[in-house]
Amino acid sequence: MATITDVARVAGVSKNTVSRYLNNRGYISEKTRANIQDAIDLLHYQPNQIARSLFTKRTNIIGLVIPDVVQPFFATMTSKIEDELDRHGYKMILCNTMHSSSKERKYLDMLTANKVDGIIIGSHSVDINYSDIRAPIVALDRALSDDIPIVSADHKTGGHIAAQAFIKQHCKKVEQFVGYSKVRTPSVLRHKVFAEEMRDHGIQSFTYELKLNEFEFSSYLQIADDFLQKNPDVDGIFASDLIALAMQKKALELGRKIPEELLLFGYDGSFVYQIAYPSMPTIIQPYRELAQTIVSVLLKRINGEPLESMSYILPVRSSEEE
Amino acid sequence: MATITDVARVAGVSKNTVSRYLNNRGYISEKTRANIQDAIDLLHYQPNQIARSLFTKRTNIIGLVIPDVVQPFFATMTSKIEDELDRHGYKMILCNTMHSSSKERKYLDMLTANKVDGIIIGSHSVDINYSDIRAPIVALDRALSDDIPIVSADHKTGGHIAAQAFIKQHCKKVEQFVGYSKVRTPSVLRHKVFAEEMRDHGIQSFTYELKLNEFEFSSYLQIADDFLQKNPDVDGIFASDLIALAMQKKALELGRKIPEELLLFGYDGSFVYQIAYPSMPTIIQPYRELAQTIVSVLLKRINGEPLESMSYILPVRSSEEE
Structure with missing residues (x-):
């Protein structure tokens, strides 16, 4: 394993000069820079990132x-974010909180x-004060605090697109499945727009709130079985993809x-909705653009640059458009 | 933000003693240890992990x-590994190589x-010499090198369980979908056992080798469409879950x-196979146990402890057993 001393010797400069080159500090001539980089490449030198x-x-x-x-x-x-x-x-x-508030707090520490x-942060524990955290933060689809920028998909348009499908099909009684309401997320806008459009078109609409610990597919299958048996008159369901797939x-x-007697419309649009037969329509979130915006906003925060906004809303599209 | 000086003052000891406590170095009395820990808890002191x-x-x-x-x-x-x-x-x-050899090499550096x-390491680029890497390594389902321990599910039994289903259904012509053959993985044992049992029971069996860059669900759907149209006489398919779901x-x-005219049998058993209707049988990998074994073997490597074996094979089960 090559050391900084080896690099200095091969480049014909002092250790201090190599160190200044690595840390981008002080003036070093173009020629010396090139010599040092050649020595680094030749020796496969890996600077110790911890010391740096x-x-x-x-x-x-x-x-x-x-x-x-x-x-x-x-x-x-x-x-997409990793990429x-x-x-x-x-x-x-990567930190998986598994919906545990104590695990999330431990991770933040x-x-x-x-x-x-x-x-x-794409999780949200109701009893954490995110403003207390000293590192720059960006929230993914979560309203953590007024001083933390948030990046999310356009839930309102998502709710509107889905609503049109239920109206077109002349549904009479529609159920929306929503997340645990104490978690503050802009998805409430989707549910609100959807419920309003149902009401405006004389379609009965109800809301089923999932518990915080309901997030495994096997539990979705149980919820689906139970719900469908008890509600044979519901002819439309709007829910995130996994729940809609379980339904x-x-x-x-x-x-x-499906869909004649029961119209299912999903939300998320990762690859899983494509597994369904008959095909299930869904709202496709702009994954790549969300990741690009989150990283760009976070880098601005890290570098102390001003943000144009504290809220970034990116366009969604319907899977039916493809 | 509390500093080590604050902790020392509150605990009534020197900075050096706090530092020795944090680094678990030299003798410190039980009482002093308790005082220091109390001060740390009281002040929410976070030692700088980089300096440590x-x-x-x-x-x-x-x-x-x-x-x-x-x-x-x-x-x-x-x-499971993160947990x-x-x-x-x-x-x-977390490092996603996206099947790119140059990205994998860059990540390892x-x-x-x-x-x-x-x-x-759960990826495998054919042109990387993994023995050159100085950090302790454990391979997940990949044969990287003789000196790197490998943890995998019991592919042989997986192949055998699936084979029994095709025999029982009296299939005549079965296709196996296998990964890119240049990636060295114990999954070849699964394919070998399966092909042998097909032969022993007079069932024709063929192998379709996927390319290295074929790993998106949309490409699986295209492969499925193309394959099924060209091979209407194939009455059985054994493939990893996503390919079987696309089929x-x-x-x-x-x-x-399904399954009368075409028996589909998956392999992996993460939640996605449960989306299928009609239900799709699959081999369920022991995710939790794989993660526990990988981490336990890696920690032994890190601590310089001897390993009992260089290969750990964990039992699989059929989704039909549930």
Whole structure:
């Protein structure tokens, strides 16, 4: 393993000059820079990033705090965010809170202790004061605090697009499945727009609130079975993809015709909705653009640059448009 | 933000004593230890982990290198591995190689430069010499090198269980879908056992090798459509869950009866197979146990403890057993 002394010897300069080159400090001629870089390449020298971090006060590490990477929405966001951070020279520590408030708090302490350069939060524990965290933060689809910028998809348009499908099909009684209401998220706007449009078109609409700990597909299947048996007159369901997929499977098992007798419309649009037969319409979130915006806003925060806004809303589209 | 000086003052000891306590160095009385910990708790003191890392030569960071966290097998493994690492006080940097050999190499360099304590590798680029990496490594379902321990599910039994289903259904012509053959993985054992049992029972069996860059669900749907149209006489398909799910959807679109006319059997058993209607049988990998074994083997490597074996094979089960 090559050391900084080896690099200095091969480049024909002092250790101090190599150190200044690595830390981008002080004047070094173009020729000397080239010599040092040639020596680094030749020797496959790897500067100790820990020692560098103490000097530069940067770790180039970002923490991503989400409920669980198994959920396709978070898996897709994690993949795109990791890719985007990598393009900007950042690494990502992944923290799955598993919807546990104590685990989330422990993770936030850990990320602070490790001096991460910034944190992206897609979870939300009701009893954490996010403004107390000293690292720059960006929220993914969560209203954490007035002083924390938020990036989300355009829930209002998502609710509107879905509503049109139920109106077109002349549904009479529609159920919306919504997340645990104490978690503050802009998805409430989607539900509100949807409910308003149902009301305006004389369609009965009801809301089913999921509990905080209901997030496994097997529990969605149970909820679906129970709901469909008790509500045979519901002819439309608007829910996030996994719940809509569980409803479709259970409805087919019960012999219901999809979509003639029961229209299912999803929300999220990661790859899983494509598994369904008959095809299930959904709202596709702009994963790549969400990741790009989150990383760009976070880097501005880290570098102390001003933000144009504290809220970034990105356009969604219907899977039917494809 | 509390400093080490604050902790020393509140605990009534010297800064040096607090530092010795934090680094678990030299004798400190039980009473003094308790006083220091009380002061740390009272002040919410966060030791700078970067400074500690330089002293302890430990970062408590593990790198996880996988092709893409969007794939349900890797999403589930990532979630379980992260949870297991967290239980042992380790953090995880997630690296998605997106099946790019240059990205994988860059990640391995980055993890080395950041002095991670160990690396878990679930990807496999054919032109990387993994033995050259100085950090302790454990391989997830990949044969990287003779000196790198490997943890995988029992592919042989998986192949055998699936084979029994095709025999029982009296299939005549069966197709296996296998990964890119240049990636060295114990899954070849599954395919071998399966093909042998087909032959022994007079069932024709063929193999379709996927390309390295074919890993998105939309490309699986295209492969399925193309394959089913060209091979109307194939009455059985054994493939990993996502491919089997794509086959099921396209077969249903083509009006084929599942499973009477076409038996589909999956492999992986993350939540996605449960989306299928009609239900799709699959082999369920032992995700939790795989994660526990990987982390336990890696920690032994990190601590310089001897391993009982270089290969750990964990039992699978059929989804039909449930």
